[in-house]
Amino acid sequence: MMNFVLVVTAVIFSLAAAGAIVRISRGPSLLDRVLATDVLLAILGGALCVDMAVNRHLNNLMLVVAISVIGFIGSVTVARFVADRREQPNES
Amino acid sequence: MSRRRISLRQELPLLVWLVIVWGALWQDFSPGNLLFGALLAVAVARLFYLPPVELSGRFNILFAIPFALVFLGKVAAASAQLLYLAVARGPRVTNAVVAVPLRSRQDLMVTATGHVISLIPGSLVVEVDRSTSTLYLHALNISSAQRVQALKQEVRSIEAGLIRIMGTKEELETLRMEAAA
Amino acid sequence: MNPDPTSPDAWVDMLSAVFMIVGAIMSLGAAIGLLRFPDLLSRMHAATKPQVLGLFLLLASIGLQMRTWWVWPVLLVAWIFQLLTAPVSAHMVGRAGYRTKHLHRELLTSDELEAVVQKAAARAAREGGSDDGRGD
Numbered sequence: 001m002m003n004f005v006l007v008v009t010a011v012i013f014s015l016a017a018a019g020a021i022v023r024i025s026r027g028p029s030l031l032d033r034v035l036a037t038d039v040l041l042a043i044l045g046g047a048l049c050v051d052m053a054v055n056r057h058l059n060n061l062m063l064v065v066a067i068s069v070i071g072f073i074g075s076v077t078v079a080r081f082v083a084d085r086r087e088q089p090n091e092s
Numbered sequence: 093m094s095r096r097r098i099s100l101r102q103e104l105p106l107l108v109w110l111v112i113v114w115g116a117l118w119q120d121f122s123p124g125n126l127l128f129g130a131l132l133a134v135a136v137a138r139l140f141y142l143p144p145v146e147l148s149g150r151f152n153i154l155f156a157i158p159f160a161l162v163f164l165g166k167v168a169a170a171s172a173q174l175l176y177l178a179v180a181r182g183p184r185v186t187n188a189v190v191a192v193p194l195r196s197r198q199d200l201m202v203t204a205t206g207h208v209i210s211l212i213p214g215s216l217v218v219e220v221d222r223s224t225s226t227l228y229l230h231a232l233n234i235s236s237a238q239r240v241q242a243l244k245q246e247v248r249s250i251e252a253g254l255i256r257i258m259g260t261k262e263e264l265e266t267l268r269m270e271a272a273a
Numbered sequence: 274m275n276p277d278p279t280s281p282d283a284w285v286d287m288l289s290a291v292f293m294i295v296g297a298i299m300s301l302g303a304a305i306g307l308l309r310f311p312d313l314l315s316r317m318h319a320a321t322k323p324q325v326l327g328l329f330l331l332l333a334s335i336g337l338q339m340r341t342w343w344v345w346p347v348l349l350v351a352w353i354f355q356l357l358t359a360p361v362s363a364h365m366v367g368r369a370g371y372r373t374k375h376l377h378r379e380l381l382t383s384d385e386l387e388a389v390v391q392k393a394a395a396r397a398a399r400e401g402g403s404d405d406g407r408g409d
Contacts, residue, residue: 005290012297019304023316031313031370035320038362039307042324043300049331050293053338058347061335062117065351068328072358079365082373116350121343164329171326175302178319182309189371191385210360213322216314217364218371219386228386230367232318 002054009050017043034078041071107133155256162253163208170213177233188234189218192247194225196255196263202227204258205251215243289334296334299327313370321363328355 020043023036045064052060107130114129115121177185194202202225206217209229219228231243255263306319332348371386 001286001290005293009293009297012294012301016297016300016304019301019308023304023307029313029373031366031373032316035313035316035366036307039300039303039320039324042303042328046296046300046324046327046331049328049335050297053289053293053331053335056338058119058335058339058344061347061351065354068351068355068358072362075362076365079362079369082369112346113350116347119343119347121346167322167326171299171302171323174306174319174323175298178302178306178309183311185310185315187315187381189381189384189386191389206364207356207360210363211322211325211356213318216317216367217360218314218367221389228389230314230317230371232315 006050006054009047013043013047013050030078030082034075038071038075041067103137107137110136150260151258152256155253159253159257163212166212174213174232181233185233186235188231188240190229190231190234190240190243192227192229192244194227194248194251195266196251196259197225198260198263201251201254201259201263204254205247208250208254209247215247285337285340289337292330292334292337296327296330299323299330303327314367317363317367317370321359325355325359328352 017040020036020040024033024040027033027036045067048060048064048067052058110133111126111129114132115126118125118129194205196202196205199222202220202222206220206227209215209227210217214233215229215231217227218230220226221228227247229243229247234240234243252267255267259267300323302323303320306323307316310316310319329352332352336345336348
């Protein structure tokens with residue numbers, strides 16, 4: 001049964017990653033692309049989780065946490081940069 | 093460093109959290125490891141201290157557990173609804189930006205309410221007015237004035253739940269007056 | 274795999290399989306939302322929120338599969354990290370999107386922030402000449 005689950009989730013994750021990549025390439029604005037990159041990272045983390053659950057190991061757990069933290073730092077940084085470029089510099 | 097020291101009681105939740113993170117990162121909850129983690133936590137909290145979070149000093153676990161369960165239920169229901177919207181409605185979805193005034197003036201309370209409401213799919217904090225503690229939410233699939241009212245009601249009930257868990261005595265009193273009226 | 278279908282082991286496997294598939298569908302929902310919603314702020318909703326439930330389900334399925342108690346605190350910490358970070362990044366991107374006018378006004382049924390921004394801008398213009406202040 002675990003093999004069946006692995007195949008189903010692999011197909012779903014591949015479709016989701018394809019959708020996110022389409023949005024990255026097409027996205028009209030920078031923020032759209034950042035958002036889609038965030039989703040792509042989350043999909044990667046999800047795939048690692050499924051791998052760990054099916055194969056019963058925990059080697060990548062900290063990698064999942066690190067991926068979500070990187071996604072967070074990346075999107076916050078870009079959002080600040082985008083917001084600051086068009087505003088008064090003295091505003092926090 | 094002229095900042096006033098905060099009491100150990102107020103610092104305790106932070107220290108406990110740091111110890112739990114330490115144990116989790118090592119994936120080892122033996123007493124020795126936890127003790128070393130506690131020493132490190134105290135050292136880190138002394139050396140690199142941030143502005144203290146002003147806790148009210150009370151935490152009601154009896155309200156916290158049902159709140160967490162209701163929260164999970166809401167997240168699940170709203171995620172399913174979001175999935176349905178994305179598939180069925182797609183580009184024709186209508187949104188609204190709604191102002192919700194909160195009761196509490198405390199930063200912690202406003203932050204916690206904003207966090208919870210942001211985690212429930214379908215609403216997102218766009219802007220916060222700290223002086224009047226008003227949250228400006230962007231909400232998905234709002235088509236009428238009734239839906240706006242329902243959303244405001246929901247946010248205020250979430251805030252009420254949070255006040256029951258960890259609000260100050262004065263806030264609880266306001267809540268009680270409101271319920272009586 | 275245990276051949277006996279009624280043993281608790283098989284039930285746990287079943288439950289974690291369901292969790293995994295639903296968690297994966299949440300990611301797919303995020304991708305569909307990214308593709309189908311019309312403007313940045315609606316995509317925002319689709320992108321960040323289902324992941325919270327998705328990661329919760331996936332971590333829970335790891336916990337069910339490992340069958341030891343000490344993984345649960347680790348998984349809980351991983352999830353709480355996500356709970357703490359997801360709204361913050363959503364707020365930052367949403368705020369930047371609102372301020373840089375990345376939303377379609379015709380899709381809003383009401384905008385109660387717009388009036389406040391206008392009022393603050395008018396006041397700033399009255400008070401201090403060239404500053405095209407955006408009131409906070």
